[in-house]
Amino acid sequence: MKKAVHYINQFFAGIGGEEMADYKPEIREGLVGPSLALNSMIDAEVTHTIICGDNFMGTHTDEAVEEILKFLEGIDFDIFIAGPAFNAGRYGVACGTICKAVKEKFNVEAITSMNEENPGVDMFKKDIYIFKGGKSAAKLRDDVKKMADFANKILNGKKTGSADEEGFFERGIRSQVWLDDKKTAARRGVEMLIKKLNNEEFVTELPIPKQDRVDIAHPIKDLSKANIALVTTGGIVPVENPDRIQSASATRWGKYDISNLERLESGVYKTIHAGFDPAAADADPNVILPLDVMKEYLREGKIGKLHKYFYSTVGTGTTQKEASRMGKEIVEELKKDKVDGVILVST
Amino acid sequence: MKLEIGNFYVKDVLFGEETSYKDGILTINKEDALAFIKEDEHITDVDIEIAKPGENTRIVPVKEAVEPRVRPDGRSTFPGVTGELEACGNGRVHALKGVSVLGVGMHYGSFGDGLIDMGGEGAKYTLFSQLINICIVADTDEEFERFEQQKKNRAIRWATHRFAEYLGNIVKEMDPETIDVFELDPILKREENVSKLPSVVLVMQPQSQMEELGYNDLVYGWDMNKYLPTFMHPNEVLDGALISGSFMPASSKWSTYDFQNFPTIKELYKEHGKSINFLGVIMSNLNVSLEQKKRSSIFVAQMAKSLGADGAIVTEEGYGNPDADYIMCIRALEDVGVKTVGISNECTGRDGASQPLVTLDEKADALVSTGNVSELIELPKADRVIGELEALARDGLSGGWSYDEILGPSVREDGSIIMENNAMFCGDGISGGSIKTMKEF
16 A cells, blocks of 8 residues: 655644644654544555644744654655645645655655645745645645545546646646547637627636736935935845745845944855855845945935835745735835835845 | 638548549549649659558658649639739639648658658647648759758648649539638628627738748748738638748648638638627738837737727737737737737647746737647657658757757657657647647646
8 A cells, every 4th residue: 555644733733732833843653633534535544644833844944844854764655745734824834845845855746735825825836736725624624635636646646637627726837638528729719709809707728927017116306315225135134044034935024223334244144045156145245235335325425314224035936925015014114214215136 | 702612522532543533532643643743843753642540650741731722713722822813712612621732851851840640649639630641752952951950841832732733623623512601791891780799800920930031921922021911801811822831830830721721710700790790810920020020010900990890819820939929919909909819829848837928918818728839749650651750850840859868869769759749730720720728737
């Protein structure tokens, strides 16, 4: 019989709620919580259950992933299942993180389930199969069944269908298929046009992603009186990275006081961005966040004021949705502090 | 304008003494036929082979496909190509149905050439596997391009057009088994019950991107690289006004057979007077520079608007760079208030994860997808090859390669092949025949 390993968080393992969210990774032989349901539906034996606190996975990601991959090294398994995570944000991100890591390391399919509002969906849907799940644990059995049904196809070497047919989030992988009804492109096109002309609903065969365009701002009339702020997606932070901004697929940002600094010193500031060679930025963080130049401009009177804080996050792999949310949060602060203009430094 | 296509349904094609058509059997005297094809002194070597649906036969490199036809009143079948330049799209034309004349390289292929499998797993990749293919397998004296990746293939392409007319001649004086009638009244003189319906134009973008002449589609014998969008009657398209060129990768190509049978035109005709008022065709083109692309989109949108179109279908003979013309044209039409549907294939890469079209626009909200250029296809050896199998790997066909460190060459020693869908002859049926679509996986 084929073998499966299941990942769940501390809550579903019955260890505890928020107060136990720092629970370190643990592997147990046999079934815990939702694994029972999974084991009853999947054509495999769920031999082990891995448990990890959501906070621990979120804040000590590298350590948690390393530990879990080590657990799995000695274990023989054919498929990896995580969750379902419903609309629990940190749990979803944890399921996505571990599924991706396990898939990459052991080359087995990794499957999880989340609600469409879970931020883990956008972060990981391109890497793994994420099934469309319910909002809360009331849907546990349904969500587990969807994952198990799909896992069974893989385990039994059967052909899997499209994202639509199976119910997982679209992974951005498009492939050609022959239509069972043999309806020609000409017929489909004419029918689509007639519906569009009659203002009826129609379904495009190639959905175009919505683009969130922002209008270009009006120029600042008098720069010598303007309050200018520095914002970066280049991952410049104090070396201890106090806000634990992720090195990729960021969901967090930080603000740091620079009012008493003339420049960012190497060893005090660095970049945590994983999308480029950090050597130059670590040697001189001002190449990404040009504090030195801005202070010069300030002395020369080119700008009226340099805003007290700089704001930082990481752009690589960060979803448009998260980037937009973080941007809006930062803008709110900038408006409150009467900032007139922003230099947004990317990498 | 009223076009009658008189149909003769061919059930079998044989070689025999007398070139004739009787009870669905088309008989060809091979010697006579070869002599006719060799009237063009540029054809240095030629054979004719017949390939039937279901056979374990592979045809490559295929350069062109044409439905055999003739005009009983003596006008040329392809005006400006096989004879004098005359208006077409009206009157009677006779057609041998269920067959096509294929132009096949005896040895050498080129970028836009394709492959057809008549049977087995490979047959599903092109609708041409369902026709009886009368293959002209030829070599020519076109030494200047023999080892070029891009070939005009003029002699072989013209041989297919001429031979299609030659075969059509057999049924010139005969009574067709059925007659299809394609008729549209002048736009301003239509019955009220038709003119009250939503008005629709078809915008066609035939391949015309080669700045050097001789590779592009022709309209009435004219190279469409030197051309601006024009309003045409759909019957002209169905009746030989356009012939296919020799540039576009095979799966995205419109062969001359596609123009003669253009499924999207036929579907629009079916709805004419019922749910739409089919105004006609805005024949556009495909271009290289951004300014050229934009100029064509301006012409198209203006024409559609001035004609009073409420809706349009835009379709492109191509993928990649032409996607820019396609999307720009759809956007230009939407911008002037014409509700538009697009029909095209996609190119999502071997892993399926690439952007499906080169440019995207939110206004292109109603698209039909006919296939994936870059799908990898592996097929076993075929018992019989018409043409030269090695051409797929050796000659720079768009979906073939001579070397790949992981996949090996497209043509293997045991006769099996691995290729991209790109080289399936008219494989993506962009003219409207495709029963494929694209889905997320």
